Amino acid sequence: MSLAHGRPYLAIPGPSAMPDRVLRAMHRAAPNIYEGEIVTQTAGILTDLRRVALSSGHVAIYIANGHGAWEAAIANMFSRGDRALVMATGRFGIGWAEHARAMGIEVDLLDFGLNSPADPAQLEAALRADTGHKIKAVLVTHLDTATSIRNNIPAMRAAIDAAGHPALLAVDCIASLGCDEFRFDDWGVDVMVAASQKGLMVPPGLGFVWASDTALTRCKGADLATPYWNWHPRFFAEQHYMHFGGTAPTHHLFGLAESLKMILDEEGLPQVWARHATLARTVWAAFEAWGQGGDIALNVADPVFRGHSVTAARIGGGGASRLRAWCEAEAGVTLGIGLGMAAPGSAAADDFLRVAHMGHVNAHMTLGVLGVMEAGMQALGIPHGAGGIAAAAAAIAGR
Numbered sequence: 001m002s003l004a005h006g007r008p009y010l011a012i013p014g015p016s017a018m019p020d021r022v023l024r025a026m027h028r029a030a031p032n033i034y035e036g037e038i039v040t041q042t043a044g045i046l047t048d049l050r051r052v053a054l055s056s057g058h059v060a061i062y063i064a065n066g067h068g069a070w071e072a073a074i075a076n077m078f079s080r081g082d083r084a085l086v087m088a089t090g091r092f093g094i095g096w097a098e099h100a101r102a103m104g105i106e107v108d109l110l111d112f113g114l115n116s117p118a119d120p121a122q123l124e125a126a127l128r129a130d131t132g133h134k135i136k137a138v139l140v141t142h143l144d145t146a147t148s149i150r151n152n153i154p155a156m157r158a159a160i161d162a163a164g165h166p167a168l169l170a171v172d173c174i175a176s177l178g179c180d181e182f183r184f185d186d187w188g189v190d191v192m193v194a195a196s197q198k199g200l201m202v203p204p205g206l207g208f209v210w211a212s213d214t215a216l217t218r219c220k221g222a223d224l225a226t227p228y229w230n231w232h233p234r235f236f237a238e239q240h241y242m243h244f245g246g247t248a249p250t251h252h253l254f255g256l257a258e259s260l261k262m263i264l265d266e267e268g269l270p271q272v273w274a275r276h277a278t279l280a281r282t283v284w285a286a287f288e289a290w291g292q293g294g295d296i297a298l299n300v301a302d303p304v305f306r307g308h309s310v311t312a313a314r315i316g317g318g319g320a321s322r323l324r325a326w327c328e329a330e331a332g333v334t335l336g337i338g339l340g341m342a343a344p345g346s347a348a349a350d351d352f353l354r355v356a357h358m359g360h361v362n363a364h365m366t367l368g369v370l371g372v373m374e375a376g377m378q379a380l381g382i383p384h385g386a387g388g389i390a391a392a393a394a395a396i397a398g399r
C-alpha cells in the first residue's frame with residue numbers, strides 16, 4: 001500500500017507548483033494573433049513584467065527556457081572576443097559562464113565554491129586590476145538553485161562603482177523573481193534574465209530579458225545577436241509579432257497574465273516575498289532540528305545568504321537519495337536532486353537533495369513536505385534530531 005495516491009506535489013525548483021487558475025486561463029481556443037485581445041494583453045504583460053522586476057527599463061519575451069534567456073542576454077551584450085567576469089556560486093553560475101565561453105566570449109571565472117556567497121571585495125579587486133576596462137559585463141546569479149546561495153546584488157553594484165569600472169551588471173533571477181526581493185532599478189542592475197516556470201508559476205516555455213537604457217546604449221552593435229535573439233526589435237516592436245520574433249506564445253501569455261495578476265494585483269509583491277521568506281524559515285527550522293541528531297545539514301550556514309525559494313541540504317550516508325525515493329513512492333512528494341554538489345554517479349551524490357518552496361506554495365504544502373520527510377526518515381531509519389516538525393510549526397505560528 002502506498003500513500004502517494006492523491007494530488008502529487010512536485011517540490012523541485014522548477015517547474016514549480018502552478019495555480020489551477022493559470023492552467024485554466026491557458027485552456028481555451030487560440031486567439032486571433034493579428035489584432036484584438038492578444039495585442040492589448042501583450043502590452044499589459046510587458047508592463048507587469050517591469051513591475052514584477054521593479055524595472056523602468058525594457059523587457060523582451062522569448063519562446064525559450066532559462067538556458068535560452070542566458071543566451072539571449074549574452075548575445076545582446078557581447079561581441080565575439082569580448083571579456084566577461086562571471087561570479088559563480090554553484091552549477092547555474094558555472095553554466096552561464098560555459099554558455100558565454102561557447103559563444104566566443106573570454107570569461108574570467110571567480111568561483112566561490114558551493115557554500116559561500118560571491119565576495120564583493122574580490123569583484124572590486126578584479127575590476128581594479130582590469131585597468132584597460134576590457135571586462136564588458138559582470139554576470140552573477142541572484143539565487144543559485146543548485147546550492148541555494150543567494151548573492152547580495154546591491155553589494156555587487158557597489159563593488160563595480162567603487163572600482164570605477166564601466167562593466168554592466170547582469171543578473172540571473174530565474175530562481176528568485178517573484179519569490180525573493182529583487183529591485184532592478186534601485187539595485188543598479190543593467191541586464192536581468194528570468195523564466196516562466198519558477199516564481200512566475202507558468203509552464204516552462206518563456207524566457208525573459210530586461211535591460212536598462214545604459215545596457216542598451218553600451219551594447220549597441222554587439223555582433224553576437226542573430227535576428228531571433230536580437231532584443232532590439234522585441235523592445236521596440238513596430239508590429240505585434242516582432243515582440244516574439246514570430247508567432248506569439250499565445251497560451252503561455254494567457255497563463256502569464258493570470259499569474260502576474262495574482263502576484264501584483266491580488267497578493268502584492270511585498271506579501272509574496274514575505275510568504276516565501278516565512279516558508280523558507282520553516283524549512284530551515286526543521287533541518288536545523290534534524291541536524292541536531294543526525295548527519296544532516298543545510299548547505300548555506302548564514303541565513304542571510306540563503307535563497308527563499310529553494311533549500312539545498314545534505315543527508316549523509318546516501319540518506320538524501322533514499323529519502324527522495326521514499327517521499328515520491330510512499331507519499332506523493334517529489335523532492336529535488338542535488339545538483340553539482342558531487343560527481344554524478346558517485347556515492348557522495350546520494351547525500352544531497354533540494355526542497356523547493358517556490359511559487360504557488362503555502363503553509364500546508366510546506367509543512368506537508370516536511371512532515372513527509374520526517375516520516376520517511378523514521379521509516380528508513382535515517383538518524384535525525386527530534387522536533388523538526390515542531391520547529392517548523394513554530395516558524396509558521398510565530399512569524
Ligand SMILES: *Cc1c(COP(=O)(O)O)cnc(C)c1O
Binds near residue numbers: 013065143173195
Ligand atoms: C532553472 C534555472 C536556470 C535554467 O533554466 P531552464 O529553464 O532549466 O533552462 C538557470 N539559472 C537558474 C538560477 C535557474 O534556477
